[in-house]
Amino acid sequence: xxxxSLLGATGSIGTQTLDVIRRNPEEYRLAAFSAGKNMExxxxxxxxxxxxxxxxxDKDDCFALKSEFSSSTSFYHGEEGLVETxxxxxxxxxxxxxxxxxGLFPTLQAIKEKKIIAIANKETLVTAGHxxxxxxxxxxxxxxxxxxxHSAIFQALQGEKEKNIEKLILTASxxxxxxxxxxxxxxxxxxxxxxxxxxxxxxxxxxxSATMMNKGLEVIEAHWLFQMPYxxxxxxxxxxxxxxSMVEFHDSSIIAQLGTPDMRVPIxxxxxxxxxxxxxxxxxxxxxxxxxxxxxxxxxxxxxxxxLAYQAGIxxxxxxxxxxxxxxxxxxxxxxxxxxxxxxxxxxxRALNRHQKIDQPDLETIREVDKETxxxxxxxxx
Numbered sequence: 001x002x003x004x005s006l007l008g009a010t011g012s013i014g015t016q017t018l019d020v021i022r023r024n025p026e027e028y029r030l031a032a033f034s035a036g037k038n039m040e041x042x043x044x045x046x047x048x049x050x051x052x053x054x055x056x057x058d059k060d061d062c063f064a065l066k067s068e069f070s071s072s073t074s075f076y077h078g079e080e081g082l083v084e085t086x087x088x089x090x091x092x093x094x095x096x097x098x099x100x101x102x103g104l105f106p107t108l109q110a111i112k113e114k115k116i117i118a119i120a121n122k123e124t125l126v127t128a129g130h131x132x133x134x135x136x137x138x139x140x141x142x143x144x145x146x147x148x149x150h151s152a153i154f155q156a157l158q159g160e161k162e163k164n165i166e167k168l169i170l171t172a173s174x175x176x177x178x179x180x181x182x183x184x185x186x187x188x189x190x191x192x193x194x195x196x197x198x199x200x201x202x203x204x205x206x207x208x209s210a211t212m213m214n215k216g217l218e219v220i221e222a223h224w225l226f227q228m229p230y231x232x233x234x235x236x237x238x239x240x241x242x243x244x245s246m247v248e249f250h251d252s253s254i255i256a257q258l259g260t261p262d263m264r265v266p267i268x269x270x271x272x273x274x275x276x277x278x279x280x281x282x283x284x285x286x287x288x289x290x291x292x293x294x295x296x297x298x299x300x301x302x303x304x305x306x307x308l309a310y311q312a313g314i315x316x317x318x319x320x321x322x323x324x325x326x327x328x329x330x331x332x333x334x335x336x337x338x339x340x341x342x343x344x345x346x347x348x349x350r351a352l353n354r355h356q357k358i359d360q361p362d363l364e365t366i367r368e369v370d371k372e373t374x375x376x377x378x379x380x381x382x
Contacts, residue, residue: 145221
């Protein structure tokens with residue numbers, strides 16, 4: 001039996017993680033989880049899984065839950081609650097599925113407690129990859145990727161030697177607007193942007209997919225997870241989302257991981273690694289029915305956010321922190337109707353252009369840069 005702590009239980013990855021736990025009651029137990037402000041779903045999770053620790057964003061919600069549920073469950077709120085969830089003493093694995101850079105500090109604390117980290121929170125590695133990887137190495141902690149692309153690479157590398165790797169190839173669906181020119185992106189609506197052709201995801205990630213920033217963040221994440229320089233990480237447009245990513249070796253061989261678009265499969269692999277479990281009810285891949293797979297070279301001018309992400313990653317230091325913070329705030333502004341779709345990249349680029357890079361930043365510096373960047377975007381919005 002593995003005991004799980006889950007950050008972001010009410011989000012897209014969180015609810016799918018709960019489904020994996022639900023399907024394997026003899027293998028996993030949800031010991032602790034955090035949620036945001038979705039109290040209806042939070043109450044349902046508590047009723048079903050009966051965790052020993054629960055954290056929510058709001059103090060009042062915390063007190064309300066405490067008065068409703070058994071004293072056998074401990075309740076926390078805010079950042080303290082995220083940390084308590086992450087380091088809960090009974091948990092073997094922390095699944096970081098929370099949205100945004102708030103997942104960084106709890107993850108670092110869990111690494112110190114030598115928890116296995118199943119990471120779906122891109123921002124943790126984007127904003128502070130050097131700190132996370134150094135801490136994991138020092139504490140002998142395993143970081144297991146949950147994103148389908150990084151899970152695919154991780155699986156393709158099993159049994160392989162690092163010296164034989166030529167490059168990593170991340171695949172991208174192209175998002176909601178993959179068939180539109182830049183001119184055709186003028187005036188697109190939030191509803192249009194949220195209509196992803198392949199995946200069912202949360203609003204923020206779906207917008208990131210439409211701008212291709214999601215893939216840019218994944219490039220930076222892959223750089224840290226697999227210690228690969230940026231000039232050896234490629235992105236390939238692949239409409240069907242069947243090949244989740246590939247590894248090319250120096251003998252010209254390419255190993256790819258294939259499967260139907262279902263995030264529960266890489267989630268379960270992270271939880272069961274190095275073993276695998278059956279997944280009853282999973283949609284089986286039938287290549288004969290699919291018939292054809294399509295691939296296209298990425299147009300960096302068309303998908304400008306991907307270009308910005310590569311540039312930020314190569315510059316390094318605090319620059320990816322600025323990229324991530326500016327993107328989070330700009331996407332939120334778009335979702336609220338304050339800016340247009342194409343203005344997302346404009347706001348990000350303005351934040352990057354004004355920033356003076358700081359090399360090898362510590363956690364305090366990263367937090368300060370993150371805060372300053374968000375303030376700057378708010379100033380632009382006002």
